[in-house]
Amino acid sequence: MAEGKTGSGREGGRSLKTRVKTARKRSLSSTLWLERQLNDPYVARAKREGYRSRAAYKLIEMDDRHHLLKPGGRIIDLGAAPGGWSQIAADRVKAKDGRGRVVGVDLLDMEAIPGVTFAVKDFNDEDAPDFIKAMLGGEADGVMSDMAANATGHKQTDHLRIVALAELAAEFAMDVLAPGGFFVAKVLQGGTEGQLLTRLKRDFTTVRHVKPAASRADSAELYVLATGFRGRRDHEG
Template identity: 75%
Template sequence: MKASKGSGGRELKTRVKTGKNRSLSSKLWLERQLNDPYVARAKREGFRSRAVYKLAEIDDKAKFLKPGARVVDLGAAPGGWSQLAAQRVRAIDGKGRVVAIDILDMDPVPGVDFMVLDFLDPAAPDILKERLGGGADVVLSDMAANATGHRKTDHLKIVALVEAAAVFAAEVLKPGGAFLAKVLQGGTEGDLLAMLKRDFATVKHVKPAASRQDSAELYVLATGFRGGNAS
């Protein structure tokens, strides 16, 4: 691979050659990563993924990651969202708490209590509340189902995953809590939105600048959990 320069000395995009063991799709993905300013920024600032800037932008506006808050991060690996959450709720200082779970292992993150755990496990809500020392103020989910390449199928899979995460959130959130989850653009999330509008005071879609513009990725942010009135 190499980075070329224009006639004025300006750095141009890094180009990746397609080798014997590298498919075109792999080449394009790697090229995109190497030229992504958020990937470079994450490396420079010590974050584990570019996704941290999506959460940062959403929280800068909604301000749900408050000092002292208790946070659950679902599907946390590689840990970028957990890193930012721990900083903003001041878990490193012992003020807030961040409990992160994933079915995959993850390297330790300062201020984060990590467990290898499937949030679909019936025991998961009680386990997490015990680790948090009570109910959660925020439930985060940047999870995505394994892609099939078929857009409608992938959309249905991720909506089902987010619906399960929303049900989980209703079991662990305290009244007034917030739920943020990744979804995909599509026309079949009506049931999900109806569920969230029943359980939360405010529900809206957001697309942060760090989310690639050519991606169908969106985030749904639900705030003001109704607690005992929720299903």
């Protein structure tokens, strides 16, 4: 694993940046990704602190600022694998103490996390909202999505694909959220998510963009955060 080679990057007061040689069977993009991983302080920190991914710190920052994950809350994590966000959610809603509930959903299997119930499931399936609410024990207080479609390398295509995923996640959220609930999803800067924002502003009291410090500075990654769900009556009307 790449993360296994990650160190503090500092020795003798001098920054030591790891460079990766391009192997014959490794593309340039793969080599650059691996080099970023090896030199990413959040990757090293996640390994030290026992988190499944560096993404955990994005949710920590968003929750510290916006107070999304409350003890006793019911949370759905879409595209949960490898589990960084589910770990944070389970800890903060006190799921391990039996107070809150966290349900992780992904097309890929995921190693068990204390306090998290997991399902290998396509959240776009017709029966998914009822199926997942049954697992959760009722409506959700929050729906989180850190999903991203596989990158094509074409900026406009990648943007459209990730916004489409966010729109699908928002549709799902409308079917499972309790009034007052929140929705957070990954998008990309680019200006074509206007339809998504318009819909969220209709169904939630507050909609904002956030970019956690743990998001790489050179990345177009951004999160849309909608709070204060108005309820299904407004959504269906």
